[in-house]
Amino acid sequence: MHDFQQRYQQICQHVRQTQRLAAAAEVLSWDEHTYMPPEAGPYRAEQLQLLAGLVHQRRTDPDWGAQLEELAAWAEEHRPGEPETVNLLRLRRDWRRQKRLPQELVEELAHTTSRAQQVWAESRPRNDWNAFRPWLEKVLKLKRQQAEALGYQQHIYDALLEDYEPGATTAQVRAVLEPLGESLRQLVQRIADSPVKTAPGLLHRHWPRSEQEKLGCFVAEQLGFSFRRGRLDVTAHPFCTRLGPHDVRITTRYDEQFFPSAFFSILHEAGHGLYEQGLPAQEYGLPLGDSVSLGMHESQSRLWENHVGRSLAFWRWCFPKARQHFPQALADVSLEEFHRAVNHVEPSLVRVEADEVTYNLHILVRFELEQELLTGQLAVADLPEAWNARYEHYLGVQVPDVARGVMQDVHWSAGLVGYFPTYSLGNLYAAQLMEAAAREVGPLEEQWSRGEFAPLLEWMRQHVHHHGRRYDPAELIQQATGSPPRAEPLLEYLHGRFGAIYQL
């Protein structure tokens, strides 16, 4: 094919143009969460619906699709493994998937989830489940339609999971997460039985917001997050979004009475941001400029938040700095006490503030419930009760209200059903990647205690970020670590860290 390059560029030009519109929708969505005035919501939903429709139309354009099919087939045969071929094959997979979705469904989903998120944000502080419930019902009905349109072999949940974790199935994920949950419940019990007690009380002092912001930005920057290509803002639910090749925005929420809330969510979202900032910018909009999966994304955020950010080595470097920002709160606190406090393990209500040991139990609750919601086995009306019962069973806690219960997460209102298990997969991947990085980079903890994070970031850049979406998550983990995805490194890491703290 003499005009391969020219035809390839035409395919890409179409994709890049579509991406400009999709990224415009991301700007509108970011603004909706950060700065939009209260009464502007309904119109914003109309705009997001329109843009989603235009994007979907372009992604399923039959003329473009026909050219893509032809070129991808030729490249697969004549240029296997080349970057252009990788892009073409991934685009073909997306196109074949996208065109199963009717235009009206895509638009209705965009509009409904935009409104549902607004209703969620307004009704959560008021503990108003009844205001939110009909919107969740609407979203679930549309997600079921979406799953049916996409198709699946075994479980309706597979259809949605594929969007977030390509190649993974519900059965596979259950086979990993259920035994992991069992091991974690045992570890939680051993920690509860330990004679060593950690004291998180010192974290509930007064932490002025402006100082939290300064320290958070400073640390994010030291980890490698570029504020020339990114921002930090405030939202009800922290997130990371990318608005362009050089525009990665993270958010947090500040609690002046609890230090970890903002600090670790900034580290977490900065981890996502480092991944996005590390993707090849010149391939932005194309598969080679895109992230692998949500699980892989989460591996990057959890790695910086927990493996690095809750390590004793990190605090050897950071604690003196924190003390400058919070001279009062930290006056009578030692490094070791502080480190134990930020690693305090205790079953609790809110996922985003859970410790590392109980975190995956929060995920299990959601993973189970959303499967049941999707199949219809569980009605939305019965969800709060089921949620509370599951929290009692897995975590042994009583849920006092919906704001700290079933309405704590934005995900379902945003249509993100099938998303939660990727958090646990991310924890698995993070532990595997850290194990491999420690083997290859050398004394990581020594580096962190000097504030040197570039060697670890560089390893992630090489082994994860630079590949874009060339591999499926399981392939990438195999390639980067030498093993398929598995739970043992996570359990070893948790037993190592918390065994030391709690003298198990």
Added chain:
Amino acid sequence: MHDFQQRYQQICQHVRQTQRLAAAAEVLSWDEHTYMPPEAGPYRAEQLQLLAGLVHQRRTDPDWGAQLEELAAWAEEHRPGEPETVNLLRLRRDWRRQKRLPQELVEELAHTTSRAQQVWAESRPRNDWNAFRPWLEKVLKLKRQQAEALGYQQHIYDALLEDYEPGATTAQVRAVLEPLGESLRQLVQRIADSPVKTAPGLLHRHWPRSEQEKLGCFVAEQLGFSFRRGRLDVTAHPFCTRLGPHDVRITTRYDEQFFPSAFFSILHEAGHGLYEQGLPAQEYGLPLGDSVSLGMHESQSRLWENHVGRSLAFWRWCFPKARQHFPQALADVSLEEFHRAVNHVEPSLVRVEADEVTYNLHILVRFELEQELLTGQLAVADLPEAWNARYEHYLGVQVPDVARGVMQDVHWSAGLVGYFPTYSLGNLYAAQLMEAAAREVGPLEEQWSRGEFAPLLEWMRQHVHHHGRRYDPAELIQQATGSPPRAEPLLEYLHGRFGAIYQL
């Protein structure tokens, strides 16, 4: 025509959909000015180019245009004066104008002005004229192409002016502004010769930013600006933009060493915001939901900033409040001293901080120069010198650098050529409207001194805002005030206020 309503709704549906895209571009543009990270600029320009192209395509869609022409012709004959007819005739005027512009030119203008504004914002603080100059040249070249494509009868400048002040011509505007300039220069001279000297020094004290923000928001809200349907943010150059039917955003800049900078720009932009928030929301996107002209818009901002905000009556109410926010700066200042200070007249360098008497002289400089730039009579390379000479002539001041000289305004970088004279027209209209409102509403100043601004706002809502774009500016002024646009009320108002202060 039995299906008139149905066909009308189809026409409107197309327009409303286009507006959703145009408003999305406004969100991107607002973000570019407020929060976008520095390196995100080039991609944002690509997005704005794409959206401008899509909007233009829809506005010049030949099928839609043919339906519009048919329906407008019928409505003009059979339903003169009805709201639907007003919308159709205004849409037809816009459509006939828009379709003269080639798609590529529209896209190139959007892209170039987005980049040029970024370059302006970066190079202005560095006083870097050479970095900005080539971008201004690019913009002017495109504006000339635009003017030629739009067509004109007498002066190329007419073609651009029509976008901002429908129905006005360069010759008409010159005929008003040149004699006004002469009268103002005389008034400036009389003030300079007055034995009464005002002292603006007290305004150069320390005004903590957070207190400026609180007072500014409070006053904007008291005037009637709704923060449930709007916001206030920070930008290099203050502006007001509308992102949806219930989303009006204003911006300011804070100078901790100079009180008027933020305070009066907040009042000014809030005045624009009150107009936007007062337009019929259900007609958003259609002519009856749109503002009349930039001049009319400016009348609303200048009215609240100056007629109200610099009056002694206003400060009778506001001064005690300002004192609570700035106990140190205002400790030894009386109401009367403060009022004289904020009305200090002195020829100066920066338009947005100019007093009311010299303000229109700043406009005259720009109005003359942009005509010469557009015809090519003046080369961009010679612009700083010409600017400085004109400032010396009209205002008697020496321009020390480009940041306070030719690069002080965002307008030209944004492609807003032909825009400046509407500021002076706004001052004319404001004085005429205030004269009429005072006749009809009663003792306005008494109301202001009690913090009552609703009666004046209500008069503006009825006589200006509620009409949307039903009338051309000259028609609306005639209707609201009983006279055509004229300069006398402005001169009377200025002689009244400054005659009292300077005992002329």
